[in-house]
Amino acid sequence: xxxxxxxxxxxxxxxxxxxGTVRLTLQLMGMxxxxxxxxxxxxxxxxxxxxxxxxxxxxxxxxxELTQIPEHIQGVAGDMTASRRMPVKGRKTMENALYLxxxxxxxxxxxxxxxxxxxxxxxxxxxxxxxxxxAQIMANQQMLRTQVKEWSRAYSNHQEDGSLPDHHWDKRLRxxxxxxxxxxxxxxxxxxxPSGDIRVAxxxxxxxxxxxxxxxxxxxxxxxxxxxxxxSLFDILNEQEAREVxxxxxxxxxxxxxxxxxxxxxxxxxxxxxxxxxxxGPPEPLNQIFYCIRYxxxxxxxxxxxxxxxxxxxCTMAARMALCVEQTRQTVAALDSRGYQMDGEIAERFSSLLxxxxxxxxxxxxxxxxxxx
Numbered sequence: 276x277x278x279x280x281x282x283x284x285x286x287x288x289x290x291x292x293x294x295g296t297v298r299l300t301l302q303l304m305g306m307x308x309x310x311x312x313x314x315x316x317x318x319x320x321x322x323x324x325x326x327x328x329x330x331x332x333x334x335x336x337x338x339x340e341l342t343q344i345p346e347h348i349q350g351v352a353g354d355m356t357a358s359r360r361m362p363v364k365g366r367k368t369m370e371n372a373l374y375l376x377x378x379x380x381x382x383x384x385x386x387x388x389x390x391x392x393x394x395x396x397x398x399x400x401x402x403x404x405x406x407x408x409x410a411q412i413m414a415n416q417q418m419l420r421t422q423v424k425e426w427s428r429a430y431s432n433h434q435e436d437g438s439l440p441d442h443h444w445d446k447r448l449r450x451x452x453x454x455x456x457x458x459x460x461x462x463x464x465x466x467x468x469p470s471g472d473i474r475v476a477x478x479x480x481x482x483x484x485x486x487x488x489x490x491x492x493x494x495x496x497x498x499x500x501x502x503x504x505x506x507s508l509f510d511i512l513n514e515q516e517a518r519e520v521x522x523x524x525x526x527x528x529x530x531x532x533x534x535x536x537x538x539x540x541x542x543x544x545x546x547x548x549x550x551x552x553x554x555x556g557p558p559e560p561l562n563q564i565f566y567c568i569r570y571x572x573x574x575x576x577x578x579x580x581x582x583x584x585x586x587x588x589x590c591t592m593a594a595r596m597a598l599c600v601e602q603t604r605q606t607v608a609a610l611d612s613r614g615y616q617m618d619g620e621i622a623e624r625f626s627s628l629l630x631x632x633x634x635x636x637x638x639x640x641x642x643x644x645x646x647x648x
Contacts, residue, residue: 305337316352324399589643
């Protein structure tokens with residue numbers, strides 16, 4: 276949903292001298308040509324009407340797979356300011372940050388934010404008043420709301436399993452995952468804003484939460500909002516769905532997956548935190564481990580949910596679980612590969628999981644054969 280380019284920008288120029296248009300020119304490390312971006316909209320009050328030159332003191336080379344970025348891009352401006360207050364790592368202070376966001380036609384948000392860029396701002400060619408700035412902020416929030424909705428829809432409709440037909444639980448679990456991912460990003464943007472709860476609820480499309488906040492302000496009673504930085508599956512599903520999911524989570528296979536997930540997150544927390552700080556993926560075979568967990572968890576849960584239904588499609592379920600068996604087998608092979616010393620308990624747990632996933636797949640295949648008799 277969000278493509279962060281801060282680390283890869285060497286230098287750039289922002290030009291908002293023409294009302295209604297923002298022109299960005301970015302030189303990314305590793306790109307043979309600058310990227311020219313034309314955006315509809317305006318910067319916020321501090322940069323409106325100005326030309327801004329900025330430079331990264333320590334840029335990183337753009338990954339090879341991203342060097343095919345087009346030379347000319349069009350989109351819509353989001354919040355663009357050099358006055359966003361952000362905490363500084365290692366200090367108990369807040370500093371102004373350069374914060375540039377814009378939206379693409381593919382329902383993605385591109386973000387550049389930094390407190391360490393050197394910045395030069397020209398005198399403005401025109402002045403944005405406070406009412407115009409509030410209108411721009413509201414337009415940006417509406418655009419982000421639309422982007423979240425469209426991105427979540429596209430994510431939930433994206434099938435990773437080729438031509439296998441989707442069950443409604445497959446799509447619902449992907450939708451829940453999309454909402455959780457989007458919420459984390461939206462929360463990070465507004466978490467320090469005095470009206471962050473309202474802004475998060477609006478962007479996420481939680482109109483009932485907005486009603487609760489409004490009622491709370493009228494009555495003076497506390498309001499329970501979802502703005503804690505994380506959403507669980509049960510925060511997203513309705514009551515009936517939550518009860519069905521909870522009953523399946525006690526299944527021994529799902530419990531085994533959850534225990535292995537917790538063990539891996541605890542055992543490799545240092546590597547995970549380092550990858551998050553550097554905004555990179557975890558090294559192999561950790562990348563394979565966590566991809567496998569992310570891949571098999573919703574598919575196992577979906578199959579367990581479908582098993583409870585009267586007209587379960589055991590053929591499709593068996594085919595989907597066969598893909599889970601293959602992913603788990605690849606992970607076991609990666610852990611057994613020579614030249615890499617992996618925690619013995621992790622390798623043993625994955626080997627045990629492979630046996631259980633394979634057994635579950637075989638039971639579904641047996642049910643499929645019986646249903647076809």
